[in-house]
Amino acid sequence: MNEIQRFLAHAIQLEKESSRRYAELAEAMTALGNAEVADFFQQMSHYSRLHQREAMERGGFHDLPKLAADEYDWPEGSSPEAAWGPVAPDIDVLGAMALAMHGEQRSHEYYQKIADETADPEVKAMATEFADEEAEHVEQLDVWQANLSKLSAAS
Structure with missing residues (x-):
């Protein structure tokens, strides 16, 4: 991906999807009583909305850019955050964490691949920055998963 506007359009869609997914997970955890x-998860949804707004501002977009489904360049044909499907109504905490982790890892890999392959220095810098942010999210989820696994094992 060698055009900054195209990269940002993808980032905006990815973060929009991430925010929606985290909101779904938060709703499921509320229903579970956790x-x-x-x-x-609400905090992570908020961060995704902030990242989306930042990408929109950087691209000078006032509205979400409109790309047809076939104009997106997604791995495996869908946004890294959309790939995990709907949240099952009976999901448990560890399952929710695993879904979130899968999305964050895929998003990190997506941005990192763009950073590694682009010829555009502006896209490279921004994709690297976004990949680093996603890596931080993976680290946060690692900590949560480890703590929850310890609690689960102690019960």
Whole structure:
């Protein structure tokens, strides 16, 4: 991907999808009665909205850019954050964390691949920045998963 506007259009869509997915996970955790994890997922949804807004501002977009489905260049044909499908109504906390982790890892890999392959220095810099942010999210989820696994094993 060698055009900054095209890259940002993808980033905006990815973050929009991420925000929606985290909101779904927060809702599921609320229904499960786990307010702490629901709050964490709400916070992650908020961060995704901030990243989306940042990408829109950087691209000078006032509205979401409109690309047809076949104009997106996604791995495996769908946004890294859309690939995990709907949240099952009976999902447990560890399952929700695993879904979130899968999305964050795919998003990190997506941005990193763009950074590694682009010839455009502006796209490279921004994709690297976004990949680094996604890596931080993976680290946050690692900590949560480790703590939840310890709690689950102690029960």
